[in-house]
Amino acid sequence: MAKLPTIIITGTPGTGKSTHCELLAEATGLKHLSINQVAKDNNCYETFDEELKSWEVDEDKLLDAIEDDVKKGGYIIDWHVCDIFPKSWIDLVVVLRTDNTVLFDRLKARDYSDKKLDENIDAEIMQVILEEAREAYDEDIVIELQSNETDEIESNVERITAWVEQWKANNNESED
Numbered sequence: 001m002a003k004l005p006t007i008i009i010t011g012t013p014g015t016g017k018s019t020h021c022e023l024l025a026e027a028t029g030l031k032h033l034s035i036n037q038v039a040k041d042n043n044c045y046e047t048f049d050e051e052l053k054s055w056e057v058d059e060d061k062l063l064d065a066i067e068d069d070v071k072k073g074g075y076i077i078d079w080h081v082c083d084i085f086p087k088s089w090i091d092l093v094v095v096l097r098t099d100n101t102v103l104f105d106r107l108k109a110r111d112y113s114d115k116k117l118d119e120n121i122d123a124e125i126m127q128v129i130l131e132e133a134r135e136a137y138d139e140d141i142v143i144e145l146q147s148n149e150t151d152e153i154e155s156n157v158e159r160i161t162a163w164v165e166q167w168k169a170n171n172n173e174s175e176d
């Protein structure tokens, strides 16, 4: 069987992860793995943080739930946390970035509490997820892409699709 890469699409909530992942899955045939959905389906949500109004995830249980599939390759991992996945599973990490005023409007539309909204905007300004990605993975597999405007969605998806095609060509040389 042809080898396929696994990609993480990460970024602060609202930067466009699920939008990019859906289009990318269509364009590449890789499988979109929404970690929020996996966590729900496998009861990985442990405790509810009242203040942040969000659930904490049992990461070991989550990794156990996806390990057998993801190890085979061919997945697009969609989550705002990027640094818990073993390095050996991951071929590319895309960190989506959005200007804070644009992100503010997107999150406001989601009815986030002021506290949750502020936390996320601060995290984006401080580029928390980008730093986490750079710490967890080799720097040359981490790329940062802007996601402010609709045009950028298309160009980002094209760019990542081209990367996937190149990866496949490089990693399946003796197969045909």
Ligand SMILES: Nc1ncnc2c1ncn2[C@@H]1O[C@H](COP(=O)(O)OP(=O)(O)O)[C@@H](O)[C@H]1O
Pocket: 011, 012, 013, 014, 015, 016, 017, 018, 019, 020, 106, 146, 147, 148, 149, 150, 151, 152, 153
């Ligand atoms: N580059 C972009 N340009 C315009 N709108 C965008 C862009 N990226 C995302 N959006 C919009 O922002 C909202 C949040 O996107 P979503 O993909 O749900 O983000 P995430 O999965 O990171 O939380 C959606 O309404 C989506 O249509």
